[in-house]
Amino acid sequence: MVSVVENLKAVANEIELSRGKRKIKDNPPVTLIAVTKNHGVEMMQQAIDAGVLNIGENRIQEAAEKFKSLNREVTRHLIGHLQTNKAKAAVRLFDLIHSVDSENLAAAIDKAAFSIGKIQDVLIQVNLAKEDSKFGVYEENLQTLIEAVDALQNLRLRGFMLIAPNYSEVENCRPLFSRMYEIFVEVGKARQNFDFLSMGMTHDYKIAIEEGANMVRIGTAIFGERNY
Numbered sequence: 001m002v003s004v005v006e007n008l009k010a011v012a013n014e015i016e017l018s019r020g021k022r023k024i025k026d027n028p029p030v031t032l033i034a035v036t037k038n039h040g041v042e043m044m045q046q047a048i049d050a051g052v053l054n055i056g057e058n059r060i061q062e063a064a065e066k067f068k069s070l071n072r073e074v075t076r077h078l079i080g081h082l083q084t085n086k087a088k089a090a091v092r093l094f095d096l097i098h099s100v101d102s103e104n105l106a107a108a109i110d111k112a113a114f115s116i117g118k119i120q121d122v123l124i125q126v127n128l129a130k131e132d133s134k135f136g137v138y139e140e141n142l143q144t145l146i147e148a149v150d151a152l153q154n155l156r157l158r159g160f161m162l163i164a165p166n167y168s169e170v171e172n173c174r175p176l177f178s179r180m181y182e183i184f185v186e187v188g189k190a191r192q193n194f195d196f197l198s199m200g201m202t203h204d205y206k207i208a209i210e211e212g213a214n215m216v217r218i219g220t221a222i223f224g225e226r227n228y
């Protein structure tokens with residue numbers, strides 16, 4: 001039996017240990033997003049009852065079903081890829097969309113947000129390792145996308161999201177996390193409300209935090225393996 005409560009305690013402990021190992025100047029707290037995708041709503045509710053304040057889902061329809069039955073307010077994160085034709089549903093369901101990676105998608109979210117009178121918080125997903133199998137903007141196109149998002153009235157750019165490659169040697173992720181943090185700090189210099197660096201999942205969150213992540217997205221370490 002998976003004990004969500006015990007697992008959450010262990011993860012919270014690891015997060016603090018990793019914060020203690022940071023070499024970066026300031027030591028911001030880390031927001032834990034419990035990733036409930038492919039788990040039932042009971043698991044989601046268990047985590048929330050145990051004090052989880054942030055929930056991550058990667059599919060619109062699954063999230064819509066599960067959010068219906070929640071009995072407490074939580075911050076809702078869309079961490080998966082978003083198709084432009086689902087922007088309207090995403091804007092209704094999620095507080096923060098982590099996966100903006102094109103001008104088209106940004107424009108669709110902006111339009112959807114406008115239609116319901118919302119300013120939508122978003123992150124830009126960056127594909128630093130240029131993996132074909134992953135979404136995200138390449139570093140050389142990042143500045144253009146930032147400017148495009150800035151030009152949209154109903155979006156607020158809050159930071160970046162990175163999914164590191166699934167290296168068998170997890171230390172290999174470290175230079176990517178460190179580079180992403182560098183870009184985050186550099187871009188953030190000239191901005192306000194630019195405060196979230198979402199990187200790190202079960203296998204690599206400790207290293208991500210050491211390198212400056214202040215938002216981690218963790219599923220397996222809390223809920224156990226997913227059966228797809």
Ligand SMILES: *Cc1c(COP(=O)(O)O)cnc(C)c1O
Nearest residue numbers: 035058079201202217218219220
């Ligand atoms: C599934 C998922 C996670 C969580 O992965 P775990 O390895 O189970 O912690 C984090 N981020 C994204 C984008 C995901 O799709």
